[in-house]
Amino acid sequence: MKTFDIGLGGYSILQSPNMTHTQMMGYIIKTPNGKLIVIDGGNPGDAGYLREQIMESGGHVDLWLITHCHDDHFCALMKILEAPDGITIDRICYNFPPRDWLEAVEPSDWNRAFFEVIDANADLFQVLYEKDTLNIDGLQIEVLNDPMDFQQFTDPSPNGGSNINDTSLVFRFTFPNGKTALFLGDLGLRAGDILEAKYGDALKSDIVQMAHHGQNGAGENVYQRIRPTLCMWTAPIWLWNNDAGQGFNTHFFKTVTVRGWMEKLGVKLHAVEGEGPALII
Numbered sequence: 001m002k003t004f005d006i007g008l009g010g011y012s013i014l015q016s017p018n019m020t021h022t023q024m025m026g027y028i029i030k031t032p033n034g035k036l037i038v039i040d041g042g043n044p045g046d047a048g049y050l051r052e053q054i055m056e057s058g059g060h061v062d063l064w065l066i067t068h069c070h071d072d073h074f075c076a077l078m079k080i081l082e083a084p085d086g087i088t089i090d091r092i093c094y095n096f097p098p099r100d101w102l103e104a105v106e107p108s109d110w111n112r113a114f115f116e117v118i119d120a121n122a123d124l125f126q127v128l129y130e131k132d133t134l135n136i137d138g139l140q141i142e143v144l145n146d147p148m149d150f151q152q153f154t155d156p157s158p159n160g161g162s163n164i165n166d167t168s169l170v171f172r173f174t175f176p177n178g179k180t181a182l183f184l185g186d187l188g189l190r191a192g193d194i195l196e197a198k199y200g201d202a203l204k205s206d207i208v209q210m211a212h213h214g215q216n217g218a219g220e221n222v223y224q225r226i227r228p229t230l231c232m233w234t235a236p237i238w239l240w241n242n243d244a245g246q247g248f249n250t251h252f253f254k255t256v257t258v259r260g261w262m263e264k265l266g267v268k269l270h271a272v273e274g275e276g277p278a279l280i281i
C-alpha cells in the first residue's frame with residue numbers, strides 16, 4: 001500500500017480505492033487506541049472493501065460522517081446498514097437540506113432510499129451544525145459550514161453541476177500534535193467562495209481532500225488559502241487524467257487544470273484513489 005508520512009502522531013487516514021469504474025469517496029481514520037471514524041464510503045460496489053477494512057480493525061465504528069446527499073458517498077453505508085454482519089456503529093453524523101428541497105433540486109431514487117434508512121435508524125443518525133466539534137480519542141473534528149450557506153444565491157450553480165454538492169459539510173480534523181486535515185466533500189465553486197470568505201488563511205491545512213473528486217469543485221482561491229502538503233484525490237485514473245478513452249486530458253473534466261493549481265502551490269504529495277489504497281500516517 002502506498003504510504004504518506006505526514007507525521008500524524010500515531011493516527012492514520014486510509015483513502016479507499018474505487019472498486020468500480022465510478023468515482024467515489026471513502027476514508028477510514030484510525031486513532032492510536034483503535035477508535036474508527038469513517039467518512040462517506042462510496043458506491044454499493046465499494047461496500048465490500050470498506051467492510052473488510054472495518055472488520056480488520058475490530059468491526060466497531062465510533063463515528064461515521066456523511067458529507068452530503070449523493071449516492072457515490074452514502075451507498076456503501078446503506079449496504080452495511082442493510083446487512084451489518086458484525087459491524088457496529090455508535091453514531092452517524094450528517095446535515096442534509098430539507099428533503100423537499102433535495103427532491104426539487106435533484107430527484108433521486110437513491111436519496112429516497114437513504115431517507116428511509118435514516119428514518120429506520122433514527123437512533124443512530126445525528127445532525128451536525130456549523131461550529132459543532134467532536135472529539136474522538138484526542139482528535140478534534142470541527143464542522144466549518146452550514147450546508148445551506150450557498151442558498152443566499154438564487155441563480156443556478158456556476159459549476160453547471162449539482163447544487164447538492166454545494167451542501168457538502170466541510171470537516172477540519174486537528175490531530176493532537178497540531179497537524180490538520182480538511183475534508184471538502186464535493187463542495188462547489190460558490191460554497192467554496194463562502195468558505196474562503198468566512199475563514200481566509202485559517203483554512204491552512206496540512207492535508208486536503210480535493211473538492212468534488214478533484215475537479216469542478218471549490219476554486220483555486222480556496223486551495224491558495226489551504227496551502228496543503230498532501231492532496232487526497234477521490235478520483236479514479238480516468239478522472240485523474242481526464243481521459244475517457246481518447247488520451248490524456250482530452251475529455252471535459254477539469255482535473256488536469258486543478259492539478260496545475262496544486263503544482264503552482266508547490267504540492268509534491270498526491271494520494272490518488274485510482275492508484276489503489278493510500279495510507280496517510
Ligand SMILES: [Fe+2]
Pocket residue numbers: 024025070072073186212213
Ligand atoms: Fe461525489
